[in-house]
Amino acid sequence: MASEEFKQQAGLPPKLDLATVRYYLKTRFTTLLPSREQMRVNRLNINPFGPLSQLTKRNWAFIGVAICTWTWDSVDFFIVSLNASTIAKDLEVSVKDVTWGLTLVLMVRSVGAIGFGIWGDRKGNKYPLIACMALLSIIQIGSGFVTTYKQFLGVRAIFGVAMGGVYGNAASCALDDCPAAAKGIVSGMFQEAYMFGYLVAVLFQRAIAVNSPYGWRALFWFSAGPPVLFIAWRFWLPQTDDFLKKKEIEANEGVEGSIAFRYAKETFKNHWLMFIYLVVLLAAFNFGSHGSQDLYPTLLTKQLGYGNDRSTVTNSPGGVFFGHASTFIGRRLTVLIACVLGGTVIYPWAYARDSGINAGVFFLQFCISGAWGVVPVHLSSLADPKWRSLIVGTSYQLGNLASSGSSTIQATIGERFPLYDANGVQRPGVYDYSKVMAIFMGCVFAFLMIVMFLGPEKKDEGEGSMITDDESLVGSENTDNKVTALEVLSSAL
Numbered sequence: 001m002a003s004e005e006f007k008q009q010a011g012l013p014p015k016l017d018l019a020t021v022r023y024y025l026k027t028r029f030t031t032l033l034p035s036r037e038q039m040r041v042n043r044l045n046i047n048p049f050g051p052l053s054q055l056t057k058r059n060w061a062f063i064g065v066a067i068c069t070w071t072w073d074s075v076d077f078f079i080v081s082l083n084a085s086t087i088a089k090d091l092e093v094s095v096k097d098v099t100w101g102l103t104l105v106l107m108v109r110s111v112g113a114i115g116f117g118i119w120g121d122r123k124g125n126k127y128p129l130i131a132c133m134a135l136l137s138i139i140q141i142g143s144g145f146v147t148t149y150k151q152f153l154g155v156r157a158i159f160g161v162a163m164g165g166v167y168g169n170a171a172s173c174a175l176d177d178c179p180a181a182a183k184g185i186v187s188g189m190f191q192e193a194y195m196f197g198y199l200v201a202v203l204f205q206r207a208i209a210v211n212s213p214y215g216w217r218a219l220f221w222f223s224a225g226p227p228v229l230f231i232a233w234r235f236w237l238p239q240t241d242d243f244l245k246k247k248e249i250e251a252n253e254g255v256e257g258s259i260a261f262r263y264a265k266e267t268f269k270n271h272w273l274m275f276i277y278l279v280v281l282l283a284a285f286n287f288g289s290h291g292s293q294d295l296y297p298t299l300l301t302k303q304l305g306y307g308n309d310r311s312t313v314t315n316s317p318g319g320v321f322f323g324h325a326s327t328f329i330g331r332r333l334t335v336l337i338a339c340v341l342g343g344t345v346i347y348p349w350a351y352a353r354d355s356g357i358n359a360g361v362f363f364l365q366f367c368i369s370g371a372w373g374v375v376p377v378h379l380s381s382l383a384d385p386k387w388r389s390l391i392v393g394t395s396y397q398l399g400n401l402a403s404s405g406s407s408t409i410q411a412t413i414g415e416r417f418p419l420y421d422a423n424g425v426q427r428p429g430v431y432d433y434s435k436v437m438a439i440f441m442g443c444v445f446a447f448l449m450i451v452m453f454l455g456p457e458k459k460d461e462g463e464g465s466m467i468t469d470d471e472s473l474v475g476s477e478n479t480d481n482k483v484t485a486l487e488v489l490s491s492a493l
């Protein structure tokens with residue numbers, strides 16, 4: 001009995017016949033705007049304090065620990081790039097060798113996302129998140145004692161596995177028990193934590209690494225401390241209600257142990273197209289982040305001659321703003337709006353000079369972080385609920401890996417556009433990064449718009465809801481004999 005039930009729960013394979021695909025493409029237009037019924041239901045949630053007031057103290061505790069763990073995960077990652085030159089000097093290698101450690105982290109993060117994601121989905125996100133934080137703390141201590149380049153690469157590889165397990169489980173911790181009306185704004189708050197972590201890393205870099213006689217090593221040792229507090233915080237909290245309900249249902253249906261993993265195999269067999277779509281979508285998002293941030297400090301210092309203090313990429317509240325807006329106008333439409341607005345500020349971002357450059361950077365990052373604010377809740381809604389941590393975490397890390405070469409692509413293309421001084425002499429090592437990055441970001445925004453527009457969306461994310469973007473037309477079209485849009489990419493959620 002259970003064997004038949006888990007096959008049914010795994011859904012159906014994607015339908016790719018011509019009629020289905022044609023219908024799906026048509027609904028990409030008809031379901032983009034929210035229906036009158038959706039606007040009527042969500043109009044009371046336009047004021048963000050309304051949805052936030054629905055959050056209980058327990059909700060805030062889950063959200064708080066999720067944001068803290070994701071923030072510190074970011075801190076631990078960025079302190080390497082902030083200290084690349086001094087690490088290279090101490091280990092007697094080149095800066096390029098040290099940055100390979102960053103690439104290595106990106107390569108193995110998917111391993112952690114898979115391993116800790118499966119653990120989180122089967123046993124709850126509590127102990128996987130605790131394990132990730134414990135590993136990160138131990139690794140950061142060990143990183144401060146490395147004396148050879150091989151040791152450095154070894155600890156960074158282990159770090160990458162632990163880091164890869166954080167995102168999916170932390171997102172699950174923040175969103176699983178969150179009221180539907182507040183999921184958008186909480187999604188934005190959670191996603192902003194990563195860039196906030198970069199600012200925290202810069203702050204402690206200047207406070208500790210610059211002033212301590214142990215330099216970068218002292219910063220690594222310090223970064224091992226706060227995760228202990230987050231471990232205690234998460235240990236004090238129980239499993240989420242969403243997970244407990246899921247386990248109760250599985251126990252009643254007999255979907256446990258080997259049957260559960262057979263169900264996972266059946267699920268991925270039928271949801272393969274949805275998973276590929278999510279990876280492509282996350283690659284587009286990550287190209288936006290890397291393409292606008294990784295090489296921008298080089299543009300400021302090399303091309304424009306600013307000092308290092310001016311080369312810090314700023315944070316912005318765009319994720320919270322657009323994340324909340326997506327609750328009542330839809331996830332897809334919100335990202336499309338963010339991309340259009342971002343496209344309008346590419347020119348001032350790339351070509352503005354003097355004080356105007358600050359405004360250009362702020363508004364472009366506002367739009368990019370705004371689009372990113374939709375990601376956690378959008379991924380969570382499209383992923384199979386029984387394997388949410390695994391799918392969300394793995395698709396995020398694979399998308400990040402796919403886009404990791406953004407700065408290399410930009411730097412390589414930039415060499416085709418050298419700059420010259422007033423006498424017509426080529427400036428050594430100085431290229432027109434403004435032109436390259438402007439073109440690159442224009443392509444990224446266009447690509448993200450296409451991928452997001454063509455993708456599915458779950459309109460109603462309330463408890464027990466099974467409404468897809470086609471079914472939410474509220475009777476405007478008879479779909480009794482037609483498949484839903486989500487069935488094209490996977491079985492109905």
